[in-house]
Amino acid sequence: MRFVLMVFGVxxxxxxxxxxxxxLGLVMWPAESFMLAERQWALYGAITFLIGALLFWRGSRRR
Structure with a gap:
């Protein structure tokens, strides 16, 4: 289970x-993406990143 949490977190x-x-408009790839320079996706991305970091942390701390 630890491994699954860590892989899913990453x-x-x-x-x-x-x-x-x-x-945030810092990565403009792929060019046809609907997420480019849309601030709401910066927020969604930050939230997703934090959830992944928590899952990774949880997986690395479990025995």
Whole structure:
């Protein structure tokens, strides 16, 4: 279970980071994405990143 939490946490952190950077307009890839420079996606990405970080932390702390 630890491994699953950690892998899922990393996946959420990576996708949330991408969403946040796209929402802030710092990453303009892919060019046809609807998330580019949309502030709401920066918020969604930050929330997703934090959930992933919590899952990763929880997985690394369990025995």
């Amino acid at each position: 996946a959420l952190m990576l996708s949330g980071g991408l969403w946040a950077l796209q929402g």
